[in-house]
Amino acid sequence: MGEADPLVIGVGNAYGRDDAAGLSAARRLCEEAGAPAVLREVSGEGTALIDAWAGAGTVVLIDAVSSGAPPGTIVCVDARAASVPAGWFRYSTHAFGVAEAIELARVLGRLPARLIVVGIEGARFDAGVGLSPEVARAVEEVARRGLGAIATEGAARSGGTEAAAGDRLRPGDTTTG
Amino acid sequence: MTPKTRTIKVSALARVEGEGAIYVKVQGDRVVDVRLNIYEPPRFFEAFLRGRRFTEAPDITARICGICPVAYQMSACAAMEDACGVAVDDPLQALRRLLYCGEWIQSHALHVYMLHAPDFLGYDSVIEMARDHRQAVERGLELKQVGNELMAILGGRAVHPINVRVGGFYRAPTRGELAEVGERLRWARDAALETVRWVAGFEFPEFEQDYEFVALRQPGEYAIDRGRIVSDRGLDIAVQAYGDHFVEEHLPHSNALHSRLRAGGAYFVGPLARYSLNFDALSALAQQAARDAGLGPVCRNPFRSIIVRAVELLYACDEALRLIGQYARPDAPAHDVLPRAGTGHGATEAPRGLIYHRYTVDREGSIAEAKIVPPTSQNQGQIEADLRRLVQASLALPDDQLTWRCEQAVRNYDPCISCATHFLRLHIERG
Numbered sequence: 001m002g003e004a005d006p007l008v009i010g011v012g013n014a015y016g017r018d019d020a021a022g023l024s025a026a027r028r029l030c031e032e033a034g035a036p037a038v039l040r041e042v043s044g045e046g047t048a049l050i051d052a053w054a055g056a057g058t059v060v061l062i063d064a065v066s067s068g069a070p071p072g073t074i075v076c077v078d079a080r081a082a083s084v085p086a087g088w089f090r091y092s093t094h095a096f097g098v099a100e101a102i103e104l105a106r107v108l109g110r111l112p113a114r115l116i117v118v119g120i121e122g123a124r125f126d127a128g129v130g131l132s133p134e135v136a137r138a139v140e141e142v143a144r145r146g147l148g149a150i151a152t153e154g155a156a157r158s159g160g161t162e163a164a165a166g167d168r169l170r171p172g173d174t175t176t177g
Numbered sequence: 178m179t180p181k182t183r184t185i186k187v188s189a190l191a192r193v194e195g196e197g198a199i200y201v202k203v204q205g206d207r208v209v210d211v212r213l214n215i216y217e218p219p220r221f222f223e224a225f226l227r228g229r230r231f232t233e234a235p236d237i238t239a240r241i242c243g244i245c246p247v248a249y250q251m252s253a254c255a256a257m258e259d260a261c262g263v264a265v266d267d268p269l270q271a272l273r274r275l276l277y278c279g280e281w282i283q284s285h286a287l288h289v290y291m292l293h294a295p296d297f298l299g300y301d302s303v304i305e306m307a308r309d310h311r312q313a314v315e316r317g318l319e320l321k322q323v324g325n326e327l328m329a330i331l332g333g334r335a336v337h338p339i340n341v342r343v344g345g346f347y348r349a350p351t352r353g354e355l356a357e358v359g360e361r362l363r364w365a366r367d368a369a370l371e372t373v374r375w376v377a378g379f380e381f382p383e384f385e386q387d388y389e390f391v392a393l394r395q396p397g398e399y400a401i402d403r404g405r406i407v408s409d410r411g412l413d414i415a416v417q418a419y420g421d422h423f424v425e426e427h428l429p430h431s432n433a434l435h436s437r438l439r440a441g442g443a444y445f446v447g448p449l450a451r452y453s454l455n456f457d458a459l460s461a462l463a464q465q466a467a468r469d470a471g472l473g474p475v476c477r478n479p480f481r482s483i484i485v486r487a488v489e490l491l492y493a494c495d496e497a498l499r500l501i502g503q504y505a506r507p508d509a510p511a512h513d514v515l516p517r518a519g520t521g522h523g524a525t526e527a528p529r530g531l532i533y534h535r536y537t538v539d540r541e542g543s544i545a546e547a548k549i550v551p552p553t554s555q556n557q558g559q560i561e562a563d564l565r566r567l568v569q570a571s572l573a574l575p576d577d578q579l580t581w582r583c584e585q586a587v588r589n590y591d592p593c594i595s596c597a598t599h600f601l602r603l604h605i606e607r608g
Contacts, residue, residue, distance in 0.1 A: 013240060013243070014240065015222075015225075015237075015240040043243030043337065044243065045243050045244065045287075046291075047287060047291065047318055047321050047322075048325065050318065051318075051322055051325060096287065096291045096292065096303070100302070100303075100304065103304045104303060104304050104307055104314070107304055107307045107308055107311075108307060108311065108314065108315065108318075127222060127225065128225075
């Protein structure tokens with residue numbers, strides 16, 4: 001993997017209904033990228049995430065979230081500039097999950113140069129396969145926006161300092177599928 | 178006069194795998210109610226398996242948990258091979274054990290460093306702990322990474338291995354591939370030894386309990402992937418007899434089934450049980466490290482489970498190196514397994530304790546019935562009993578300290594609520 005190639009990490013469980021949104025969106029984003037990108041799929045266990053992005057330059061991490069927003073809502077955070085709310089990932093089955101991994105990596109100096117976290121609000125996280133319709137539409141919306149736009153937008157929005165956790169994509173970009 | 182009621186509630190228990198809650202009610206100086214509430218939606222994997230091919234069970238059940246997929250795969254394989262009348266022996270058996278060592282290294286490093294150590298050092302999480310104990314946290318992450326590497330070589334990837342099949346593997350590694358991870362394992366063995374010394378220096382409350390320990394036992398080895406089910410009170414049965422001796426009950430306050438011995442009550446599975454029933458089968462290095470850490474051949478204080486877990490971490494590294502040293506690549510990566518109508522049973526030692534699978538398969542190889550009993554649901558009754566005794570003995574503590582102690586007591590078991598279908602929050606009611 002070259003540092004120049006963006007790394008797309010899909011997080012989730014293919015048998016946890018909307019918990020698979022991150023996996024699906026990461027695959028679709030890479031399919032539509034039109035440029036070299038590296039795809040990795042992980043379950044969301046935090047220490048594995050820190051290993052997964054080791055050595056990477058730009059990382060886009062996509063996971064299903066549960067923040068109380070309408071299902072299908074897409075949120076985007078520049079994790080270098082802002083914390084990711086741990087409460088988003090309350091349906092993760094992992095005690096040490098995405099938010100914890102990011103904060104531990106911050107303490108240890110192990111964050112990648114650029115880390116954009118994309119959250120897709122899920123509707124149901126019980127055992128089973130298949131995404132809810134609004135979540136499936138959000139997955140396609142992420143792919144439509146494109147990897148370049150998501151990666152650069154996160155950086156531009158941070159301005160190095162200003163991005164707020166939980167910022168949604170620009171008006172018109174937020175999708176409630 | 179009505180006794181004063183005191184309630185302690187942890188409604189979002191942190192640093193356990195999954196979701197759940199603890200509720201404790203105290204009236205006067207007496208604990209009157211303790212409940213481990215599990216409210217994560219039940220996972221209907223058993224129903225999901227019905228109608229699927231017998232060969233699919235290892236990969237489907239591996240998805241129940243991202244921390245211990247190998248435990249599910251190995252137990253499912255063992256049960257299906259039992260149903261189909263196939264015995265898998267060395268060198269494939271040794272390869273399975275090696276893969277399992279990788280999972281033990283991963284899981285124990287995660288729990289010891291990321292989830293349990295903060296309790297003993299007074300931090301809310303490993304994130305705060307890392308600011309003051311950076312070197313230790315880095316060591317824990319690196320140890321876990323070595324487990325990942327072993328899993329990746331044998332399982333095809335570090336999480337949810339894809340190289341496991343009923344009858345063996347899709348591909349067996351070369352000696353050269355294993356030699357590479359061998360170098361890393363030598364470092365990990367030293368780091369694990371350092372881990373034992375580190376956690377042995379923590380302070381532990383006096384809390385010796387009269388548990389009935391249950392674990393696998395296999396002559397000549399520290400049982401991980403096979404063996405008979407034994408207890409320290411005389412139980413000694415084949416895995417096929419599991420259902421004759423253990424029963425699962427549904428309690429209203431939990432989504433998870435509670436297991437108990439038909440002839441008794443709650444019992445204890447996991448590192449403390451394995452260690453106490455199989456100390457003589459540990460490697461000399463692991464036995465010596467345990468003695469140096471102040472442990473005897475039996476440990477009945479669950480707070481010291483962090484030391485036992487570290488000893489098992491050391492053993493897993495040591496055992497992996499032994500297995501790699503004697504490895505000869507098999508002629509074929511798997512035995513052919515043809516379906517036949519029948520019921521099969523499998524049990525192995527997940528990092529958190531005994532896990533049991535039973536499948537009934539028709540003659541075409543379609544699964545008609547599945548039963549999966551993970552370690553956390555077996556330990557639930559014992560966790561509640563621990564909490565009851567712990568709170569009773571600690572009533573003088575203020576609520577915040579008592580709550581902390583209760584959470585710590587639950588984490589002694591490294592409960593995996595995702596596996597057990599449940600999870601945790603704490604509520605202590607005093608009155």
